[in-house]
Amino acid sequence: MRPIKKTFFFIIIVTAILLSRFAYLPLLVFAKETQFSWQNYELAYKIPLSIYLPLISQTGTAVNCVASSTIGYNTCTDDTGNLSVDVPDTWADVIGSSWTDDGTDIGLAISAAPNLSDFKNYYDAEGMFFGTSDQFAKYGGYVQWLDFYTASYRINCTFEGRFDYNDGLYRGKYDFFSNCGTDGYDAYILSAVDIVDPTSKIILIEVQVVPGDTATVEQIWHTFYVYF
DSSP states (O other), rough: OOOOSSSSOOEEOOOOOOOOOOOOOOOOOEOOOOOOOOOOOOOOOEEGGGGGGGTTTTTOOOOOOESSSSTTEEEEEETSSSSEEETTTTEEEEEEEEEEEEEEEEEEEEEESOOOOOOOHBSOOOOOEEEEEESSGGGGHHHHHHHTTTTTHHHSSSEEEEEEEESSSSSEEEEEEETTTTTEEEEHHHHESSSSSSSSEEEEEEEEEEETTTTHHHHHHOEEOOOO
């Protein structure tokens, strides 16, 4: 049976409760994406679980894409024109609406795939999510967010390692996963900050590609940009 990524929910609950007269350790809930209300589930450190759901919480119309200077790619922008990234020209299903949480805008986002529904629902489907928010710093750093966003990949893929990222403009870390889903796709999840102003925003990029397709990942990483 093909592993379902986000259409049906799954929750990994790691519970450690230590009660004493003076202190307790809160319930920790880690999740990828679900389709039920998160209002009664708050992560430790008061992090809203719904912020972990970039793809489900992004809706809107298609964005502008033009041919990139690199053959085989399009340069796409979000609806505001503040995000820009190259994606394969076969990834024609694109949206660039606001990243929202419970009806409130928390940042900007752009998603692209041959089929966004497949990308949102399966680990073995090509696609990309690129989002940025100035709200994340209120709840944790980029490493903490990377841990949260990769929780389900660690169950449904083979974790190959965590690596440093620095392109001169942004720095951070990314996790690389292989053998995702039935067809054994690769996944790269990057969490980064601006080098000059690291507290201004956190950037999250999720990419799923066919096994060994590092060229697509490198093109996305070499071209993503936030214009603020």
